[in-house]
Amino acid sequence: MSKSIFITGTGTDIGKTYIAALIVKKLKEYGFKSAYYKAAMSGNIKNENGKLIPGDAKFVKDMAEIEQSLDEMCPYVYERAVSPHLASKIEGNPVDLKVAKENYESIKDKYDYITLEGSGGILCPLRFGDKKIFLEDFIKACKLSSILVADTGLGTINDIALTAFYMKEKGLNLKAIIFNNYIEGDIMQEDNIKMCEYLTGLKVIACVKKGDTDIDISKELFESLYE
Template sequence: MSRTVFIAGAGTGIGKTYVTAALVRRLRAEGRDVRALKPIASGVPPTGDPAFADSDTARLLAAQGIPVTPESIEACSPWRYAAALAPDQAAAIEGRAAVLSGIVAWCRARIAVADGAVLIEGVGGLMSPVTAEATGLGWLRALGCPALLVSGSYLGAISHALTACEACRAHGVPLAAVVVNASVGAPTPPETVADAIRRHVQMPVIVLARDAPCPDALAALV
């Protein structure tokens, strides 16, 4: 049986891929089977562009030890858009459109054949539109799996994280933990942010410091 976890964000550009890749490397080091997927990705350079190596998709493939090929890229991120915008806007620029049912069906098909853990990384913040009608929260609800909420430690991160937690609670989405990822140039240490969040939620709040290994508490959740 696979264990599926959705990696959601309290905002955009706060380190979802950093957390997902760290978790993948830790699980693989323990000898566990794990598959990391980022079905929807915006701001993705063409696959032949050297800048593609810095894309979220390429970073997840590297963490899994999978060579970057057209096939592996498609198997990880089938909905890729060039513009660094919310996916619905980025798709519209390219004259494309995705529907939530198709995205959910694709994810479920990958989960069904997985032998181990499946990590599905979202795109943008929890309430970012992923299609013309659906947000990341709607996608998460449709999948029905638990989530890890990634927060930064920047000024305002506490409010953003607690707002996202409240949105999940209101919609019956189970959160396994909040992961505070250290933000570059943050005014306070991530531990300070984590302590503040911890006072208001009934779930683990885990810190992932920059360039630090995946904490035991985080790996134990998958």
């Protein structure tokens, strides 16, 4: 049976997919059979046959060089670059929580570690209408703990503190923080790291610079984070 972790972020375009790809790649380099899963994915393009390709999944697959099929990585794929709840209103095929969970569980016996990623920030709705499904519902249904990805720059203290507070209030287990777009030696960013650790009580386990192709997380730390 595999171990898993959920990658959430302080918002859209924070770099969750990039960080997830580095994590999946690193786990593979450590000798584990590593996989990726995202319940719903928006803003995708069609291939030459007119089929929507889950772009984030393809990015992870290519960067990590894993054999996992794209079809296995994401059950709900939308073309419009909007929240999945709105994309499905426009395109049809709304997220069914049972299906999203079952697809995730169907791959658990195949891999050592599964890195799951959310759509947008933690409050992103997956479905809103006749049924209301939010990311937190998926996380709870799958009994997942999370890692928070955030930009290291200006405004991140507020973004991280509010996200961590919300997740705590909702009973979601947040284990650590990873910073993206890190600039070594930048006095503001170094202070942001210290302030975010103080305000949340969480450890910053990695700081990733633009263009990095590796993430500095030990095998032992991965083993302690994934459940």
